[in-house]
Amino acid sequence: MEARLQRRIQRYGWDRAAADYEAFWSRQIAPAQEKLLEMAALGEGERVLDVACGTGLVSLAAAGAVGEAGGVLGTDISEAMVTEARQRAAMRGLAQARFERVEAEAELGTGGAFDAALCSLGLMYVPEPETALRGMKRAVKPGGRVVGAVWGRRERCGWAGIFEVVDARVRSEVCPMFFQLGTGEALRMTMERAGLREVRVERIETRLEYANADEAIGAAFLGGPVAMAYSRFDDETRREAHAEYLATLEPYREGEGYRVPGSLWWRGLRCKCVQAVAIPSPGLVF
Numbered sequence: 001m002e003a004r005l006q007r008r009i010q011r012y013g014w015d016r017a018a019a020d021y022e023a024f025w026s027r028q029i030a031p032a033q034e035k036l037l038e039m040a041a042l043g044e045g046e047r048v049l050d051v052a053c054g055t056g057l058v059s060l061a062a063a064g065a066v067g068e069a070g071g072v073l074g075t076d077i078s079e080a081m082v083t084e085a086r087q088r089a090a091m092r093g094l095a096q097a098r099f100e101r102v103e104a105e106a107e108l109g110t111g112g113a114f115d116a117a118l119c120s121l122g123l124m125y126v127p128e129p130e131t132a133l134r135g136m137k138r139a140v141k142p143g144g145r146v147v148g149a150v151w152g153r154r155e156r157c158g159w160a161g162i163f164e165v166v167d168a169r170v171r172s173e174v175c176p177m178f179f180q181l182g183t184g185e186a187l188r189m190t191m192e193r194a195g196l197r198e199v200r201v202e203r204i205e206t207r208l209e210y211a212n213a214d215e216a217i218g219a220a221f222l223g224g225p226v227a228m229a230y231s232r233f234d235d236e237t238r239r240e241a242h243a244e245y246l247a248t249l250e251p252y253r254e255g256e257g258y259r260v261p262g263s264l265w266w267r268g269l270r271c272k273c274v275q276a277v278a279i280p281s282p283g284l285v286f
């Protein structure tokens, strides 16, 4: 798909999802975000770039970690996401966090102004993730950290059926490359191609838990990137799409609720996130 079209789909899709995003996703993705922050090992007074920051879940946690002496710049392609993030920062009195609508691949021209650059569950949506990582590398100073988290392989993500259900009802695929970085090696190789060194990749397991079908439907159709396509469906198409998606989740139904996976690593079905941190050697000039 043409990169420009993909960016438009993401931008306006996430604009639609922004108001519902945290209600449906903050609990589910907390383990991935905590791991990312742990790998970033942020310290008091540091400056942090958070690419594809969404509503600022990671940016605001980072702002807490770096304190008033530090600073966080969150960037996102979606204006509505940036607005949500600004509001949340203001409500929590985190003046050290600021937010701008900027695409992940855009040249920030910051010339090593940051100690760490983060991207939590955003690289899968970017047409050229290598370019985005290159920009993150340029944004951090020598010895800084670049940390990204992406979803794992398609066959290990039980909710992956959402894309087929929606794509069958629209003209262009919503997230054509969602799972392209889904293996540890793909993420590692992309990071290394972007010039990052000492790349460390870790996998974590998590499970998406929905109390009932409405929650599962809301998370998939309202709180994510298919929200724009879905907003154009008529009632009949929505009903069909809901039923088809729930059928894909049927193996993970437990009573009224769902526990959606994931890999079969060991007992139970789980979702898998791949996290990577690349730490340039101290003094290494990019």
Ligand SMILES: C[S@@+](CC[C@H](N)C(=O)[O-])C[C@H]1O[C@@H](n2cnc3c(N)ncnc32)[C@H](O)[C@@H]1O
Pocket: 007, 010, 011, 014, 029, 033, 051, 052, 053, 054, 055, 056, 057, 058, 075, 076, 077, 078, 081, 102, 103, 104, 105, 119, 120, 121, 122, 125, 126, 127
């Ligand atoms: C799943 S959300 C993750 C948000 C946040 N990082 C978090 O962990 O909660 C994905 C975000 O990626 C953003 N995004 C998608 N494509 C993008 C692009 N090309 N450049 C910048 N942001 C993008 C979306 O607008 C959305 O806010």
